[in-house]
Amino acid sequence: MFSTLEGAKKFAKNLKSLFDDSGIIFPLNRCQKAAAIAGGFRDWHDLSRSLAGSDRPVDPGAFRRRLIAFLPQPCWIPALFWLDEGKLETTGGDGLSHNYYRAVVPYVLSSSVIHRSRSALLRPGSGPGQRLRESMVVSLLLGGKGSKKLIPQLEPDTLAFVVSGDTASLFGVDAEHPRFEKDFAALVAAGIFECEDGILRVLPADKDEVAAHAARGFTDRAQYFAGVGGDEAIEALAVALSAAGVEQATHVAEAIVGEVSETHVIPSAPILELLSKLAEDGQLVAVARAWRVFAMIHPKSAKLVHDSVPAKILSLYLARNRGIDVDRTVGWMSTKSEWAEAVKAALNDPARFKKTVDEMADAIAVTG
Numbered sequence: 001m002f003s004t005l006e007g008a009k010k011f012a013k014n015l016k017s018l019f020d021d022s023g024i025i026f027p028l029n030r031c032q033k034a035a036a037i038a039g040g041f042r043d044w045h046d047l048s049r050s051l052a053g054s055d056r057p058v059d060p061g062a063f064r065r066r067l068i069a070f071l072p073q074p075c076w077i078p079a080l081f082w083l084d085e086g087k088l089e090t091t092g093g094d095g096l097s098h099n100y101y102r103a104v105v106p107y108v109l110s111s112s113v114i115h116r117s118r119s120a121l122l123r124p125g126s127g128p129g130q131r132l133r134e135s136m137v138v139s140l141l142l143g144g145k146g147s148k149k150l151i152p153q154l155e156p157d158t159l160a161f162v163v164s165g166d167t168a169s170l171f172g173v174d175a176e177h178p179r180f181e182k183d184f185a186a187l188v189a190a191g192i193f194e195c196e197d198g199i200l201r202v203l204p205a206d207k208d209e210v211a212a213h214a215a216r217g218f219t220d221r222a223q224y225f226a227g228v229g230g231d232e233a234i235e236a237l238a239v240a241l242s243a244a245g246v247e248q249a250t251h252v253a254e255a256i257v258g259e260v261s262e263t264h265v266i267p268s269a270p271i272l273e274l275l276s277k278l279a280e281d282g283q284l285v286a287v288a289r290a291w292r293v294f295a296m297i298h299p300k301s302a303k304l305v306h307d308s309v310p311a312k313i314l315s316l317y318l319a320r321n322r323g324i325d326v327d328r329t330v331g332w333m334s335t336k337s338e339w340a341e342a343v344k345a346a347l348n349d350p351a352r353f354k355k356t357v358d359e360m361a362d363a364i365a366v367t368g
Contacts, residue, residue, distance in 0.1 A: 001063050002039065005051040011035045012044075015079070018088055022078040022099035025155050025162060038067035061281060068245050072156035073211070077103040080242040084250060096151060102239050104154045110213035111161065111204050112138050118205035121190050129183045136174050136183065137192060140202060145172030152202070159210050160194075161202045170200060218243045219296040226257070226297055233257045237297065244289035246274070268301045272308055279316040284357050287312075288350035309347060310340035313357055322361050332364045 002008045012032040019026040032044040039058050041047040050056060064083055068076055078099040082088060115122055115137055122134045135145075141161060144150035146169040152161035167175045174180060187193040194201040204210045222240035225233040234253045241249035255270035271294045278287045291309065295302035314333075318324045333339055339360060346356040 001058055001060055002035070003055045003057045005048060008032075008035050008039065008047055008051060014082075014088060018078050018082050018099075019075065021088070021097045022102075023096070023104040023151060023153050024075060024078070025153050026075065034067060034070050037070045038063045040066065064247055065281075065283060073243070073245075074103055074107060074154060074156040074159070076245055077239060077242045080245075080247060080249060081238075084248055100151070103243075104152075106214045106217045107154055107159060107210065108141050108152060108161065110210045110217060111159065111202070112141050114209045114213060115141075115192070115205045118209065119190070119192060121186060121192070129179045129186075132174060132177055132179055133183045133187060136171060136180075136187065137202060139172075139174065140170060140200075144170055145174055146170055147172070155201075159204045159207050162199060163202075164199050166198065215243065219293055222293070223297045229257060240293050240297070241290065244293050245286050246278075246290050246293075247286075268298075268304050271305055275305070275309065276312055276316055279312040280320050282317065282321040284317070284354040285350040288347050288353040291347055292350075306344055306347060310343045313343055317357065318361055318364065322365070324361060324364055328367055329364050332367050 015031040036047040218240040222236040225236040237253035238249040346353040
């Protein structure tokens with residue numbers, strides 16, 4: 001956070017460094033815009049003009065919510081861990097940071113899987129050169145076959161991966177294959193590769209499928225390590241929660257894992273507390289995302305948490321966040337007996353959940 005122009009400049013530069021070290025391509029001008037939007041300004045020009053002669057404190061909660069709303073989803077994990085922990089990571093000896101493994105590797109693996117299943121040129125039976133084409137794409141994503149290990153950088157908006165170098169350094173022995181040039185051209189023509197000035201982009205076979213596969217991977221990993229317990233369970237759950245846009249994910253994960261280890265029961269209490277806070281803060285999308293992560297990891301306790309949501313919307317979102325009179329709300333609900341079921345039915349879809357609750361709140365607000 002910041003309250004001065006110099007603070008805003010530092011924040012934008014730190015955000016750029018964070019994404020650089022995380023393997024995410026996010027240029028400085030977009031980091032500046034992210035800082036401006038998070039601070040409640042229209043853009044960087046508006047921020048610079050407004051803070052040129054005076055300070056302007058910002059509410060930390062509102063700052064975080066606006067920042068996450070602006071950033072593409074792959075950016076959420078490193079951004080939220082940074083905001084929560086207050087420190088920037090540096091790359092390790094292998095050139096990869098912890099955030100690269102947290103935020104980018106899942107998309108690398110998901111893109112590889114979806115290419116194998118969706119890209120016609122890579123599927124078995126697609127004709128001569130199929131194995132070479134598959135190797136050219138998948139091996140490139142997984143580090144390449146050249147003398148130097150590749151570290152693909154992620155474009156968070158397109159989910160394309162970017163690498164640079166000459167043919168030998170990118171493809172190694174594959175570049176020596178007699179069919180290489182022909183199959184490389186075929187991959188370009190198919191929209192899998194884009195190459196210009198030594199920069200090679202590997203486009204996703206299907207962006208939405210890659211995103212969905214990565215999301216399942218976050219929750220599957222959290223579910224697996226929930227059975228292991230300890231620090232690994234906390235880390236995996238915190239990453240899954242951060243990927244869903246939940247703030248203070250490590251704190252929430254520690255509460256859940258700690259309760260499991262101490263009482264050997266399904267930990268609904270920390271999630272119920274989190275959903276209450278999110279509802280009171282007006283973070284409806286985060287309510288739905290947090291519930292979905294929890295339901296996947298602890299399905300036996302999902303119904304209890306699911307059934308608690310209408311009451312939280314009633315008392316915490318409508319009354320406290322929106323300031324809607326309780327008597328007016330009760331009067332409206334007496335004629336809309338299906339409202340609670342509608343809220344619960346929408347919970348699986350964050351956008352639909354927000355729309356359902358906001359439309360309900362707007363309808364109550366205009367009643368006499």
